[in-house]
Amino acid sequence: MEKRGLPGMLPMEQYAANFAEAEAGLTPKAAAEESNRCLYCYDAPCIQACPTGINIPSFIKRIATGNPEGAAVAIMDANPVGASCSRVCPTEVLCEGACVLNGPSQPIRIGLLQRYATDWAMRAGKPLFRAGAPNGLKVAVIGGGPAGLSAARELAREGFETVVYEAKPLAGGLNTHGIVSFRLPQEVALWEVEQVRQLGVDIRTGVRIGTDVPAAKLLEEYDAVVLAAGMGEVPPLGIEGEELEGVYDAIRLVEETKKPGYPPVPLLGARVAVIGAGNTAIDAATCSVRLGAEKVKIVYRRTRKEMTAYDFEFEFAKQEGVEFSWLTAPKRIVGDEYGRVTHLECLRLRLLDLPGKDGRPVPEPVEGSEFLLPVDAVILAVGQTRHTGLIAQLGLKHEKGVVTVDADTHRTSHPKVYAAGDVVFGSGGGEAMVVSAAEQGKRTARAIIRHFAGQPKSVAM
Numbered sequence: 063m064e065k066r067g068l069p070g071m072l073p074m075e076q077y078a079a080n081f082a083e084a085e086a087g088l089t090p091k092a093a094a095e096e097s098n099r100c101l102y103c104y105d106a107p108c109i110q111a112c113p114t115g116i117n118i119p120s121f122i123k124r125i126a127t128g129n130p131e132g133a134a135v136a137i138m139d140a141n142p143v144g145a146s147c148s149r150v151c152p153t154e155v156l157c158e159g160a161c162v163l164n165g166p167s168q169p170i171r172i173g174l175l176q177r178y179a180t181d182w183a184m185r186a187g188k189p190l191f192r193a194g195a196p197n198g199l200k201v202a203v204i205g206g207g208p209a210g211l212s213a214a215r216e217l218a219r220e221g222f223e224t225v226v227y228e229a230k231p232l233a234g235g236l237n238t239h240g241i242v243s244f245r246l247p248q249e250v251a252l253w254e255v256e257q258v259r260q261l262g263v264d265i266r267t268g269v270r271i272g273t274d275v276p277a278a279k280l281l282e283e284y285d286a287v288v289l290a291a292g293m294g295e296v297p298p299l300g301i302e303g304e305e306l307e308g309v310y311d312a313i314r315l316v317e318e319t320k321k322p323g324y325p326p327v328p329l330l331g332a333r334v335a336v337i338g339a340g341n342t343a344i345d346a347a348t349c350s351v352r353l354g355a356e357k358v359k360i361v362y363r364r365t366r367k368e369m370t371a372y373d374f375e376f377e378f379a380k381q382e383g384v385e386f387s388w389l390t391a392p393k394r395i396v397g398d399e400y401g402r403v404t405h406l407e408c409l410r411l412r413l414l415d416l417p418g419k420d421g422r423p424v425p426e427p428v429e430g431s432e433f434l435l436p437v438d439a440v441i442l443a444v445g446q447t448r449h450t451g452l453i454a455q456l457g458l459k460h461e462k463g464v465v466t467v468d469a470d471t472h473r474t475s476h477p478k479v480y481a482a483g484d485v486v487f488g489s490g491g492g493e494a495m496v497v498s499a500a501e502q503g504k505r506t507a508r509a510i511i512r513h514f515a516g517q518p519k520s521v522a523m
């Protein structure tokens with residue numbers, strides 16, 4: 063067997079450089095030039111393509127006329143996490159994909175212009191919105207991610223007393239903890255959290271509803287509850303060897319690299335296999351590269367066509383040197399006598415012609431195709447669990463942890479409880495886009511506002 067040293071830690075300066083934001087923003091001159099290319103279309107298709115309906119020509123016009131603050135207000139009004147979205151939205155299939163300048167020339171770089179305006183607002187550091195006059199109604203929001211923050215922001219602007227319960231020590235959800243910092247620095251997400259807090263929203267972090275506070279207490283104390291708890295942990299694969307040293311959970315790995323200071327993840331010189339092919343798998347793979355891994359391979363049981371990661375994520379991973387092993391499934395993780403990972407045993411698969419329950423072709427094992435992949439680390443990125451315990455405590459109707467809601471009112475089977483974000487997105491199609499979660503949070507808040515219109519007094523204790 064080949065003798066190798068243990069994976070090590072990247073030097074601090076190198077780590078800081080590798081995890082600094084990869085793409086530079088526009089300079090004022092470049093932003094002015096780019097905004098002046100916009101045709102300010104009537105019935106602009108870019109607006110239709112934005113899930114939050116940002117008035118894109120209007121904010122671009124404001125940049126062109128030297129009003130970045132006004133541009134930031136237009137963006138953040140429609141999308142309370144618009145600074146994060148300017149960095150993580152798949153713009154090529156949304157606004158930029160719909161821009162009329164595709165074909166005759168290059169589409170307007172809407173994402174970068176959005177980032178230019180919101181970066182300006184971040185540097186200016188002042189609140190963009192004001193809270194509404196108190197209306198005597200109280201709403202609890204479970205989860206401080208994109209959906210929860212958007213709901214809370216809209217409710218606070220209408221005068222609802224709003225409390226956000228966030229299980230982690232910092233709010234912001236995926237944007238704060240789960241998207242690699244070289245694409246989305248944590249301070250961007252935390253600025254969005256502050257924008258919500260400055261409206262008087264009480265953001266209580268480190269509180270897990272269902273464990274620290276019974277869900278029934280919220281139902282008693284608040285006029286409405288918004289469930290926006292997102293997704294849970296990465297589940298175990300259920301194969302031999304998952305307890306070995308060198309096996310990591312993709313979400314936790316990325317989260318470690320978003321904490322200030324030095325990451326306790328030794329991958330320098332490692333050969334890494336990432337299991338899964340969603341956006342989290344890509345993030346874990348590119349993180350591994352930037353932690354100094356020598357070779358990173360994504361192992362996926364289907365093909366490029368079925369993977370749920372966005373195209374731009376896939377392209378980015380390839381540029382970073384990540385390799386892909388399609389139609390391959392892990393069978394067991396093999397360790398040495400010290401309990402450290404040495405190999406991943408895999409087998410080859412082929413896809414059946416008939417689609418499975420989720421519409422995707424079903425893979426079946428190729429007999430006798432087992433092989434050993436030499437690795438020093440294995441990262442699990444095979445989806446996330448759902449908050450079924452909390453959903454049960456709230457007494458909500460659901461399908462395998464996907465909460466059932468009315469499409470117009472976002473109300474669940476409990477008359478006081480509304481739901482938004484990943485808790486209502488179905489399985490099989492990957493995780494919800496940040497921008498879709500933000501829009502759902504906004505719409506949920508508006509449904510609550512409509513429901514209570516004309517009921518100025520709190521009905522809760």
Ligand code: SF4
Binds near residue numbers: 101102107
């Ligand atoms: Fe401007 Fe393109 Fe939108 Fe037209 S479609 S308003 S050119 S960004």
